[in-house]
Amino acid sequence: MIKKIEHIGIAVKDITRSNELFTKLFGKDYYKVEAVESEGVNTSFFMLGETKIELLQATNENSAIAKFIEKRGEGIHHIAYDVENIEEEMSRLKNEGFEFINPQPKDGADNKRICFLHPKSTNGVLVELCEEKR
Numbered sequence: 001m002i003k004k005i006e007h008i009g010i011a012v013k014d015i016t017r018s019n020e021l022f023t024k025l026f027g028k029d030y031y032k033v034e035a036v037e038s039e040g041v042n043t044s045f046f047m048l049g050e051t052k053i054e055l056l057q058a059t060n061e062n063s064a065i066a067k068f069i070e071k072r073g074e075g076i077h078h079i080a081y082d083v084e085n086i087e088e089e090m091s092r093l094k095n096e097g098f099e100f101i102n103p104q105p106k107d108g109a110d111n112k113r114i115c116f117l118h119p120k121s122t123n124g125v126l127v128e129l130c131e132e133k134r
Protein backbone atom coordinates (compact mmCIF):
# COMPACT_ATOMS: atom_id res chain seq x y z
CA MET A 1 0.00 0.00 0.00
CA ILE A 2 1.27 3.46 -0.87
CA LYS A 3 0.83 5.62 2.24
CA LYS A 4 1.90 9.13 1.24
CA ILE A 5 4.42 11.18 -0.65
CA GLU A 6 7.55 10.64 1.40
CA HIS A 7 9.71 13.14 -0.44
CA ILE A 8 10.29 14.96 -3.70
CA GLY A 9 13.80 14.72 -5.13
CA ILE A 10 15.32 17.77 -6.81
CA ALA A 11 18.49 17.55 -8.88
CA VAL A 12 20.90 20.43 -8.23
CA LYS A 13 24.32 21.36 -9.53
CA ASP A 14 25.75 22.80 -6.35
CA ILE A 15 24.23 21.45 -3.15
CA THR A 16 25.93 24.02 -0.92
CA ARG A 17 24.34 26.90 -2.82
CA SER A 18 21.03 25.06 -3.10
CA ASN A 19 21.00 24.35 0.64
CA GLU A 20 21.24 28.10 1.20
CA LEU A 21 18.54 28.79 -1.39
CA PHE A 22 16.07 26.25 0.02
CA THR A 23 16.81 27.30 3.59
CA LYS A 24 15.70 30.80 2.59
CA LEU A 25 12.70 29.46 0.66
CA PHE A 26 11.42 27.31 3.53
CA GLY A 27 12.55 29.55 6.38
CA LYS A 28 14.14 26.53 8.03
CA ASP A 29 17.33 24.52 7.90
CA TYR A 30 17.89 21.10 6.37
CA TYR A 31 18.02 18.36 8.99
CA LYS A 32 20.63 16.12 7.43
CA VAL A 33 23.17 15.76 4.69
CA GLU A 34 24.18 12.33 3.52
CA ALA A 35 26.43 10.93 0.79
CA VAL A 36 25.15 7.82 -0.97
CA GLU A 37 28.29 6.45 -2.57
CA SER A 38 26.58 3.62 -4.48
CA GLU A 39 24.45 6.23 -6.28
CA GLY A 40 27.20 8.80 -6.70
CA VAL A 41 25.22 11.53 -4.93
CA ASN A 42 25.31 13.93 -2.06
CA THR A 43 21.89 14.55 -0.57
CA SER A 44 20.30 16.92 1.89
CA PHE A 45 16.83 16.75 3.42
CA PHE A 46 14.34 19.39 4.51
CA MET A 47 11.30 18.38 6.57
CA LEU A 48 8.03 20.04 5.59
CA GLY A 49 5.24 18.62 7.71
CA GLU A 50 4.84 14.98 6.71
CA THR A 51 6.80 15.36 3.50
CA LYS A 52 10.45 16.00 2.77
CA ILE A 53 12.41 17.67 0.03
CA GLU A 54 15.57 15.85 -0.99
CA LEU A 55 18.27 17.75 -2.86
CA LEU A 56 20.62 15.62 -4.94
CA GLN A 57 23.99 16.59 -6.33
CA ALA A 58 26.12 14.25 -8.45
CA THR A 59 29.55 13.34 -7.07
CA ASN A 60 30.77 11.86 -10.35
CA GLU A 61 29.86 12.21 -14.01
CA ASN A 62 28.44 8.65 -14.28
CA SER A 63 25.86 9.36 -11.60
CA ALA A 64 22.23 9.32 -12.75
CA ILE A 65 21.91 12.86 -11.41
CA ALA A 66 24.81 14.09 -13.58
CA LYS A 67 23.15 12.55 -16.65
CA PHE A 68 19.76 13.99 -15.71
CA ILE A 69 21.17 17.53 -15.33
CA GLU A 70 23.08 17.21 -18.59
CA LYS A 71 19.89 16.27 -20.44
CA ARG A 72 17.25 18.32 -18.66
CA GLY A 73 18.96 20.78 -16.38
CA GLU A 74 18.26 21.24 -12.67
CA GLY A 75 14.78 20.51 -11.41
CA ILE A 76 12.36 17.91 -10.08
CA HIS A 77 13.97 14.50 -10.48
CA HIS A 78 11.64 12.03 -8.75
CA ILE A 79 8.66 11.58 -6.47
CA ALA A 80 9.07 9.09 -3.65
CA TYR A 81 6.15 7.24 -2.09
CA ASP A 82 6.25 5.74 1.35
CA VAL A 83 5.23 2.07 1.35
CA GLU A 84 4.54 -0.35 4.17
CA ASN A 85 6.29 -3.33 2.57
CA ILE A 86 8.48 -2.68 -0.46
CA GLU A 87 8.65 -6.30 -1.72
CA GLU A 88 4.87 -6.59 -1.58
CA GLU A 89 4.38 -3.30 -3.39
CA MET A 90 6.96 -4.18 -6.05
CA SER A 91 5.28 -7.49 -6.80
CA ARG A 92 1.85 -5.82 -6.92
CA LEU A 93 3.15 -3.24 -9.41
CA LYS A 94 5.01 -5.84 -11.50
CA ASN A 95 1.73 -7.73 -11.80
CA GLU A 96 0.12 -4.49 -12.97
CA GLY A 97 2.74 -4.24 -15.74
CA PHE A 98 5.03 -1.55 -14.33
CA GLU A 99 8.72 -1.75 -15.12
CA PHE A 100 11.47 -1.29 -12.56
CA ILE A 101 14.93 0.20 -12.97
CA ASN A 102 16.30 -1.96 -10.17
CA PRO A 103 14.75 -5.40 -9.80
CA GLN A 104 15.54 -5.64 -6.06
CA PRO A 105 15.24 -3.04 -3.29
CA LYS A 106 18.51 -1.33 -2.40
CA ASP A 107 19.76 0.94 0.35
CA GLY A 108 18.95 4.62 -0.10
CA ALA A 109 19.55 7.79 1.87
CA ASP A 110 17.75 8.63 5.12
CA ASN A 111 17.47 5.07 6.47
CA LYS A 112 15.37 3.71 3.62
CA ARG A 113 15.15 0.71 1.36
CA ILE A 114 14.27 2.00 -2.08
CA CYS A 115 13.57 1.09 -5.68
CA PHE A 116 12.79 3.06 -8.82
CA LEU A 117 10.13 2.45 -11.42
CA HIS A 118 11.05 3.13 -15.00
CA PRO A 119 9.63 6.51 -16.10
CA LYS A 120 8.54 5.05 -19.43
CA SER A 121 5.93 3.04 -17.53
CA THR A 122 4.80 5.97 -15.35
CA ASN A 123 4.03 8.81 -17.79
CA GLY A 124 7.55 10.16 -17.69
CA VAL A 125 7.70 10.59 -13.91
CA LEU A 126 10.53 8.83 -12.13
CA VAL A 127 8.84 7.09 -9.19
CA GLU A 128 10.69 5.90 -6.11
CA LEU A 129 9.20 3.53 -3.56
CA CYS A 130 10.71 3.69 -0.11
CA GLU A 131 10.29 1.73 3.05
CA GLU A 132 11.65 2.93 6.38
CA LYS A 133 14.25 0.47 7.69
CA ARG A 134 13.15 -1.09 10.92
Ligand code: ZN
Pocket: 007, 008, 009, 054, 078, 080, 128
Ligand atom coordinates in the same frame (compact mmCIF):
# COMPACT_ATOMS: atom_id res chain seq x y z
ZN1 ZN B 1 14.62 10.03 -3.24
